[in-house]
Amino acid sequence: MAGSRNREKRWDKLDNTANLFPVIAGENMTNVYRMSVKLKEEIQPKLLQEALNIVLPKMDGFNLCLRRGVFWYYFEENGRRAPKVVEEHTFPCRFIHPSTTRDYLFRVTYYGCKINLEVFHVLTDGMGGINFIRELTYQYLRLAHKELQEQYGDVFSYRTSLNREDSFVKNFKKKSKRGYKSQKAYLVKGDKLSEGEFGVMHLLMPLDEIKNVAKKYDATINEYLVACFIWSIYVECLKKMPSKRAIRAAVPVNLRPFFDSITTKNFFIMVSAEFKPEKDEYTFEQVLEIIKKSLREQITKDHLEELFSYSVAGQLNKFARPVPLFLKNAYMKMVYTKSALANTTTVTNIGNLKAEKPYDEYIERFYAFIAMSKGQNIKGTICSYNGVLVYTFSSILTETSIQKCFCKQLVTDGISVSVETNGVYSC
Amino acid sequence: MARCKKCNVEILDDTDRCPLCNLILKKNDKEISELYPLDVIATTRKHRLLANIMLFVSIVLQTIAFWHDYDAHGVKIMWSLIIGMAIIYTNVVVRLTIMGRSGFLFKIAGVCFFALVFCVLGDFVMGYKGWSIEVVVPIVMMGLHLFIFILMLAHRKHWQSYIMIQVALVAIGVVLVTIGALGFIKHVILLNVSTALSIFMFLGIVIIGDKRAKTELKRRFHM
Numbered sequence: 001m002a003g004s005r006n007r008e009k010r011w012d013k014l015d016n017t018a019n020l021f022p023v024i025a026g027e028n029m030t031n032v033y034r035m036s037v038k039l040k041e042e043i044q045p046k047l048l049q050e051a052l053n054i055v056l057p058k059m060d061g062f063n064l065c066l067r068r069g070v071f072w073y074y075f076e077e078n079g080r081r082a083p084k085v086v087e088e089h090t091f092p093c094r095f096i097h098p099s100t101t102r103d104y105l106f107r108v109t110y111y112g113c114k115i116n117l118e119v120f121h122v123l124t125d126g127m128g129g130i131n132f133i134r135e136l137t138y139q140y141l142r143l144a145h146k147e148l149q150e151q152y153g154d155v156f157s158y159r160t161s162l163n164r165e166d167s168f169v170k171n172f173k174k175k176s177k178r179g180y181k182s183q184k185a186y187l188v189k190g191d192k193l194s195e196g197e198f199g200v201m202h203l204l205m206p207l208d209e210i211k212n213v214a215k216k217y218d219a220t221i222n223e224y225l226v227a228c229f230i231w232s233i234y235v236e237c238l239k240k241m242p243s244k245r246a247i248r249a250a251v252p253v254n255l256r257p258f259f260d261s262i263t264t265k266n267f268f269i270m271v272s273a274e275f276k277p278e279k280d281e282y283t284f285e286q287v288l289e290i291i292k293k294s295l296r297e298q299i300t301k302d303h304l305e306e307l308f309s310y311s312v313a314g315q316l317n318k319f320a321r322p323v324p325l326f327l328k329n330a331y332m333k334m335v336y337t338k339s340a341l342a343n344t345t346t347v348t349n350i351g352n353l354k355a356e357k358p359y360d361e362y363i364e365r366f367y368a369f370i371a372m373s374k375g376q377n378i379k380g381t382i383c384s385y386n387g388v389l390v391y392t393f394s395s396i397l398t399e400t401s402i403q404k405c406f407c408k409q410l411v412t413d414g415i416s417v418s419v420e421t422n423g424v425y426s427c
Numbered sequence: 428m429a430r431c432k433k434c435n436v437e438i439l440d441d442t443d444r445c446p447l448c449n450l451i452l453k454k455n456d457k458e459i460s461e462l463y464p465l466d467v468i469a470t471t472r473k474h475r476l477l478a479n480i481m482l483f484v485s486i487v488l489q490t491i492a493f494w495h496d497y498d499a500h501g502v503k504i505m506w507s508l509i510i511g512m513a514i515i516y517t518n519v520v521v522r523l524t525i526m527g528r529s530g531f532l533f534k535i536a537g538v539c540f541f542a543l544v545f546c547v548l549g550d551f552v553m554g555y556k557g558w559s560i561e562v563v564v565p566i567v568m569m570g571l572h573l574f575i576f577i578l579m580l581a582h583r584k585h586w587q588s589y590i591m592i593q594v595a596l597v598a599i600g601v602v603l604v605t606i607g608a609l610g611f612i613k614h615v616i617l618l619n620v621s622t623a624l625s626i627f628m629f630l631g632i633v634i635i636g637d638k639r640a641k642t643e644l645k646r647r648f649h650m
Contacts, residue, residue, distance in 0.1 A: 008639075011646050038462070068591070069647045076646070088464055091471065099530030112461050196471045200463070201446065204439075321650045367462075404434065404447040411435045418437035422463035425446040 010077040012064075014122065016168040016312045017266040021122040022066060022073050023329045024336050029373050030095040031121045033381075035133045035350075036114050036367040043110040044144060049085040051139035052108055054154060055132075056082045061124055061164055061264040062132055065103035071325055073122075078103055085109065088116060091198040092422070093371035093394070096120045108136070113364070115140065121266070126350045126368065127254060128264040131160050138359050148358065157356055167261040172312035173305055185248040185344045187375050188237055191398045193424060200422040201393040201403050202367060205415050207352075207384050213413045217285070219292050222349045222382065225391060226251060226273045226295070227288040229347055229380050232405035234277060234287065246276035250343040251295065254351075255308070258301045269308045271298040272343060284409060340374040350383035360386070369394040378402060400425055428457035478526065485514045508552050512545045535574070536592070539567055561614045564603065565621035568596055572621075572628055579632075587643040590632060594647075596625045 025031040056063055064075040083101040088111040096118065101107050105120040117133040124132075135156055142149040156162075193199060214224040230247050234240060238247070250270045261267055273291045282290075297303075314320060320328070350368045354360075369381040369392040378395040393403050410417050429438045429452035431445035439460035444451055489511050496507035523529070523537050543564060550559035575593065579586040600622030607615035633640045 008642060067588075067646070069649060071648065071650050074646060074649070089467060089470070091467055092463075097528040097530070099533070100528050111464055114462060194472065195475060197468065202462075203436075400447050407434055407436055407447060416437075417435075418439055419446060420439045420460050420462050421442075421446045422467075423440065423442070423465045424468060426440065426442040426444060 009079065011067075012075045012164065013166065014073055014075065015166050015265045015267070016308065016315050017125075017268070018122045019073065019315065020332055020336060021120065022068075023332045024374075025095065025120070025122075027095050030093055030371045031373070032093045032096055032118050033121060033126070033129065033370045034092050034116055034118045034368065035126075035129045036116045037133055037137050037363060038114045038365045038367070039137070039141075039362055040113065040364050041144070041362065042113055043115060043140075045085055045087070045110060047143045048108065048110055048115060048136075048140055049082070051136055051143055052082045052085055055136050055139050056104075058156065058162075059132060059135070060162055061128055062104070062106060064105060064123065065098060066105060066122060069325065071322065071328075073325070080104075083107055087111060088114075091196065091424075092116070092200060092369070093118060093198060106132075114367075124264050125252070125254070125266045125268045126348065127256065127267075129368075130350065130353060131264055134353075134355065135160055137363065138356070141359050141362050145362075159356070161262040161264055163262045164265055165261070165263045166265060167255065167259060167263045167267040168308055168312050169316070171255075171259045171261070171305065172309040174309070174313060184245060184341050186233070186238070186243055186245040187341065187344060188233060188377050188397070188402070190377070192377070192396050193398055197396070197424055198372075198422075199393075199395045199397070199400075199424045200369060201395070201400065201425070202420040203391045203393070203403075203407060203410070204365075204418040204420065205389050205391070205410065207387045207389045209415045210389055210410075213415060216413075217288055219288060221389070222251070222347075223292045223295055224288065225349075225380070225382055226347050227284070227291040228406050228409045229345065229402075230273065230275050230291060231284050231287045231409060232402045233344060234275065234282065236401040236405050238277060240277075240281050242277050242279055246274045248275075248343045249273045250346040252346070252348050253299055253304060255304060258304060269304055270343075270346075271295065271304075271307070273347075337374060340376070343376060345376050345379055346370065346373070347380040348382065350381065353383055353385045355385070365390065367392060372396050398425075428459055429454045474526070478522075481518065481521065485518055489514055505552060509549055512548055512552075516541060516545050532578075532589075532592075536571075539571060543567055557613055560603070560612055560618075562617060565617040568600065568621040569624060571596060572624055576628070587636065587639050590629075590636075590640060590643050591647055593625065593629045593632060597622075597629050600625045 021031045063078050065078045067074050067076050080102045083104045083106070085108045088109040096105060096107060098105065105123045107118045109116045109118070115133070115137060117129060117136065119129050138157065139154065142152065142154060210221055210224070214221045217224060219227070226249050230249055233247050249272065251273055252268045252270055255267045255269055256262065272294070274294045275287055275290050348368075348370055353366045355363050363385070365388060366383050366385040367390055368383045370379055372379065372394065377397050378393060381392045381394070383390055407417050407419070430436070431438055431448065431450055431452060433450045434445055434447045436447070438445055438452055440446065441459045441461065442452065489507070492507040492510040496505065519541050520538055524534050527534065529537075546559040546563045550556060571592070575589050579589055600618070603612070603618050604615070604622045606612055607618055612618065633644070
């Protein structure tokens with residue numbers, strides 16, 4: 001995007017999902033997610049800043065600022081200097097005030113051997129975040145190890161996508177029914193951490209072990225871990241009693257493989273893994289079967305298409321378009337509040353991350369997690385790299401009984417678990 | 428690093444108790460993970476303590492003011508309300524400008540907006556003489572115009588990004604002038620002057636700014 005000073009700044013519309021984020025985002029519901037990469041060496045801040053300065057102008061999807069129009073929000077090319085890289089000094093996933101990041105909608109921090117990328121979800125989903133942190137890390141490593149730079153030069157990986165198409169609009173089907181459930185789900189409540197505090201707990205486990213266990217249950221890793229989470233809520237919060245409200249975990253599904261897209265804009269949709277305890281004492285196996293069935297019924301191309309088509313049709317409606325932004329915002333807030341309470345939690349699976357040779361030997365681990373949202377006081381994020389799966393609980397509750405029950409289930413199934421936290425539970 | 432015998436998991440943190448079950452841990456020689464800065468917790472708590480102290484002092488001051496006012500004038504409470512507004516305004520300003528992390532433009536607009544609201548409320552508390560809407564509002568609007576003009580000069584690369592504030596000032600001015608024309612505001616001279624200034628400033632920017640101004644407006648008003 002670099003160009004002459006007098007060139008007109010580029011601008012772009014927000015994708016269908018992104019329209020919601022600026023409306024609902026604030027200090028208490030930041031809509032920020034974090035991706036971290038832990039290297040095998042201490043981070044050098046100057047080199048990290050230099051790497052960001054090199055990578056950012058080439059990343060059209062991150063070189064943006066958010067502007068408010070009369071009818072819609074929109075992105076505008078930013079073009080300012082990259083935001084300052086600082087040492088991590090706050091709790092993770094805090095609200096991104098554009099004034100503190102030179103109007104960019106992400107921040108980069110470091111701590112010890114770890115590089116953190118925090119992204120406001122309006123920009124992109126997990127796939128876009130991974131693209132960025134991977135390229136940033138590669139560039140950092142090229143600066144830190146001159147032999148890499150000499151060998152590979154400052155060019156992006158051929159796997160990195162810079163595509164910014166709106167895949168929602170490209171793939172939506174007209175005349176779709178409303179696909180989301182809006183019945184209130186069971187909500188996890190309890191004593192909260194003090195205002196501004198945020199609990200993070202990473203559970204590290206060998207990927208092979210969890211693969212074998214999931215195979216034993218004839219489930220995918222995702223189904224198994226979602227079921228473990230729902231089981232933990234059932235045991236710890238409902239005490240294995242029947243409930244009028246279902247325990248529902250929102251599971252974001254990456255739509256790119258279904259619609260042959262490589263966009264770096266948001267392109268995901270939520271499905272719900274639902275378990276409604278109607279009798280006493282379900283076993284873990286029974287819960288897992290219910291979750292498997294619930295997820296498999298929903299993750300089909302037709303159903304996913306139906307889910308996002310309804311909201312895209314609303315966005316493109318010729319009567320809705322001229323409605324002033326503040327009225328659209330009020331409506332979206334209302335709809336969001338209703339739908340947010342329809343889920344107990346969210347479990348995101350970023351997938352098995354890979355780094356290219358020769359960079360992979362400098363990288364120890366990837367971590368990812370998401371911020372809290374209305375009614376959802378605890379969430380889970382899954383990612384794996386180099387044979388280690390990291391399941392991260394992000395929570396604002398003081399209690400760790402759900403995490404404990406989750407661990408217990410894993411350990412019972414024969415998985416070796418290691419725990420890392422951000423220290424909030426030991427103070 | 429340590430192992431929790433009850434949970435049967437490895438704890439990688441530098442801690443003496445298990446974060447899951449709170450059992451005291453026996454450390455082993457394996458390396459400890461330092462993934463997060465621990466001083467963040469203390470810093471966050473210190474900031475919150477300061478904010479809470481400020482809130483507490485405000486409540487005490489307001490209560491004392493109310494009590495004195497009531498003691499002197501009975502139910503005709505007046506000056507304590509003004510003190511109350513000043514205390515709330517101080518809290519708003521401190522939270523917005525010192526503790527808040529919003530941009531300077533938002534902070535200035537916020538401080539001005541709340542100042543205007545409290546001026547209007549103050550006017551009403553003192554038996555509405557109209558000075559807040561007839562004098563203070565247009566003066567603040569004119570001040571904002573001057574300020575925006577200076578900002579446009581200072582940020583010549585992004586001057587067009589201030590255009591929507593001008594649009595908002597024009598809209599507010601038109602609404603106030605209409606209210607004045609309907610006879611709800613007595614002295615409308617300053618309001619008319621500030622609204623005319625808003626319109627001329629906006630027109631000037633659109634005409635002189637030419638393509639950049641028009642492109643900005645097209646973006647802001649795209650449907």
